[in-house]
Amino acid sequence: MRSQRQPPAASNRGTGIAIVIGLHVLLGWGLTSGLAKQAVDAIKKPIELALLPEVLPPPPPPPPPPKVVKIEPVQKIVPPPAYVPPPEVVPVVTPPPAPIQVVQPTPPKEPVVIAAAPVVAPPAPPPAPAVVKREISLACPGYEAVLASALEEAIDRVGIRGTVQTLIKIRGTQVVEVTPLSGPKEYYKYVQAAVKRMRCTAGGADEVQVSLPVIFS
Structure with missing residues (x-):
């Protein structure tokens, strides 16, 4: 019997x-749906902003009116004219005449004669060296061999036939000047170089001039 009554109690409790x-x-x-709706309604409501009017400070008081000062004109006092005494009259005294002095004229001085400086003649130039003309064989012995060896290749290089007339100046034991006078100009430099190789002497004279014909054939 107890087992049959227990199921209804358990079902009632459930x-x-x-x-x-x-x-x-x-x-x-x-609760949830109501609160959510209230929150949505609160968000959807427009936000009202109240603008407060700006409070301006009161204007400053007006400046006081300027003081007017009256200037009264000053009366000028004109002084009386100063007293001017009359000028004194001074008598004019005539000075005595100046004494006349007799001055004797000074005799003229004798003119001073300035003597001219003596003219010094310039020194005489040194005498020109005595020039002696001499034969080439006496002034330059053995010149033919020197010219032959020095001018051996000149005729082959130039290839012109002719005679170069040359003037040689000798001082002491040196040939001081070689001047070509005529002939083919192509040989001038060869002749000058060859003549300066020769052994020459003035033989005691100041200067010796030698005429040398150089023949190219």
Whole structure:
């Protein structure tokens, strides 16, 4: 008998628990949906801003009116004219005549004669060296061999036939000047170089001039 009565009590308890849970769910849903709606409505409401009028400071008081000072004209006092005494009259005294002095004229001085400086004649130039003309064989012995060896290749290089007339000046034991006078100009430099190789002497004279014809054939 006891086993048959227990099932109805257990089913009643389960039904009560289910009802309580359902009430809690409904209550929670109602609270949640109501609060959410209120929050959405609060957000959707426009925000009103109140602008407060700016309080301006009171204007400063006006400046006091300027003081007017009256300037009275000063009367000028004209002084009386100063007393000017009349000028004194001084008698004019005529000075005595100046004494006349007789001055004897000074006799003229004798003119000073300045003697001209003596003219010094310039020193005479040194005498020109005595020039002696001499034969080439006496002034320059052995000249033919020197010219032959020095001018051996000149005829082959120039290839012109002719005679170069040359004037030689000798001082002491040196040939101081070689002047070509005529002939083919192509040989001038060869002749001058060859003549300066020759051994010449003035033989005691100051200067010896020698005429040398150089023949190219």
